[in-house]
Amino acid sequence: MSGWIDLAGQRALVTGGSKGVGQAVVAALRAGGAKVMTSARSRPDDLPADVAFCAADLSSAEGCAALADAARETMDGVDILVNVVGGSTSPGGGFGVLTDDLWAREINQNLMAAVRLDRALVPGMVARGAGVVIHVTSIQSQLPLPESTIAYAAAKAALSAYSKALSKEVTPKGVRVMRVSPGWIETEASVALAERLAEQAGTDFAGGKKIIMDSLGGIPLGRPAKPQEVADLIAFLASPRAASITGTEFVIDGGTIPTV
Structure with missing residues (x-):
């Protein structure tokens, strides 16, 4: 990876970096030379020694604030912010079983975690006139599965719309904003x-x-898809090689979405 992209001197924050795609993104950005910090609810046993860590529940405003504070204290700001954290824990059974509490949980985890971290950290990027924000969305924003992921899909669709609006606001100020939309990983x-x-x-x-x-x-x-394949795409988008790319979504789903 280090021969493919150059992220030397860049400070990167990756949410949900203890496993899966998040863990792969941490490895890819490290390989590119970035200084990396990550978060999860608990510290993973196999976290590399040179990766900073903050234990935080990003489904809460308090957890997001704690992570943002830790990033500013540990790295003096962030140049690359990759919002990976997300997921669905709602039961099957369609729309009728989704209580207000379940809706709030899915929205807090899949939308508001990114919104809150962006609100805390993107102003620093704007002040420096440079930065990259990548939101991991999902093809379920286009292909929701009504049996079990209605709230998750709706939250990811909201994240996609929010991301596009954010890009239109901050790209003229030097901050690129993109979405990566995986299928099944x-x-x-x-x-x-x-x-x-x-x-x-x-x-x-x-x-x-x-x-x-x-x-x-x-x-x-x-x-x-393999987690590493998604991470390689994210590392490319975060790098200077993608300097003219912003405001768009990159689908990595093996061709699952059947439309143009």
Whole structure:
């Protein structure tokens, strides 16, 4: 990676960096030479010694404020902000089972974490006249799954719209804002889901993966994306090689979305 992009001297904050895509993004930005800080609810055992860490629950305003303060104290500001943290914990059962509390939880985790961190840290980028913000959205903002991810999909759609508006405001001031929209990614959580579905259906792991792909309408590539593949895209967008790219969304879904 270090021969492909140059992020030397850049200060990067990656949320949700303890596993999955976030962990891969931390590794990719480190390899490019950036000084990296990350967060999760608890410190991972395998965190590299040179990566700064702040334990924070980013679904709360207090957690976001604590992380922003830690980034300013530890790195004296942020040049690259990658909002990875997100996910869905709502039960299946469609719209009728989604209480106000469940809606609030999904929105706080998938929308407001990014909004609050941007509000705290982007003004510093604007003051310096340079910076990069990358929001990890989801193809479910376009392809929601009504059985179990309505609130998650709606929150990610809101994040996408907010990100576009932010880019129009701060790009003229030197701050690039982009969205990366993954489809199904083969993380530890998704592997566990495939295994659980396989057990319920009386099939093997490959059969469990097929159940998930079929629920998405199929993945023409024939497999989910790897976390490293998503991280490589994010590292490129954060680098000077993407200096003229802003305000747009990059879909990395193996062809899942069937429309232009």
